Amino acid sequence: MNPSSSATFLGSESHPVSSLPLEQMISRDLPYQVINFVEGQEIFREGEVPKGLYYVQSGCAKMMVNRDHARGRTTTSEYVTKLVGAGEYFGYKSLIKGTKSNSTAVAVKPTTLWLYSKDVVEKALQISNPLVKFLLKQAVMDIENYENISQLHYLASVQERIAHQLLLLAEKFGVHSEKGISLNLKLT
Secondary structure: OOOOEEOOOOOOOOOOOOHOHHHHHHHHHOOOOEEEOOOOOOEOOOOOOOOOEEEEEEEEEHHHHEEEOOOOOOOEEEEEEEEEEEOOEEOOHHHOOOOOOOOOOOOOEEEEEEEEHHHHHEEEEEEEOOHHHHHHHHHHHHHHHHHHHHHHHHHHOHHHHHEEEEEEEHHHEEEEOOOOOEEOOOOO
């Protein structure tokens, strides 16, 4: 890794902030650390406390989760959930939720990242509008739900997928009775 350096985006001072590209507006005055990774180098690991928000300046990283059992259509426990390229951010989900990372990130090729520290991101979140914070949390929950369903569809057997869908329907539409949960859904 390269030593830390504090830098900012170099936007033209003659242009108002509102005319700058989004990534320059977001990070114009925020300090970040430039970190270079070689192909295959781990950026962070599932279960770690997040170091901050990552911006891909150049290169590519893969986000993945590891599952104990290689099942279904896979021969490895590694399940890639996303590829992140230049101009994209990642590592935000655990920052928004205030939890440890639920995925691992690895450089796919030589990659330069800008790391905005956890403290900088948390301070920005603290001063943001409560509605924005709520929307971010909801968006992260929706993304994680989609990722879990995607993994289920790819990794689980047909029986497991049907059982999972029945459980979801029961949670959402089920009526509790003495005999258990009843689903009264018209399927046509």
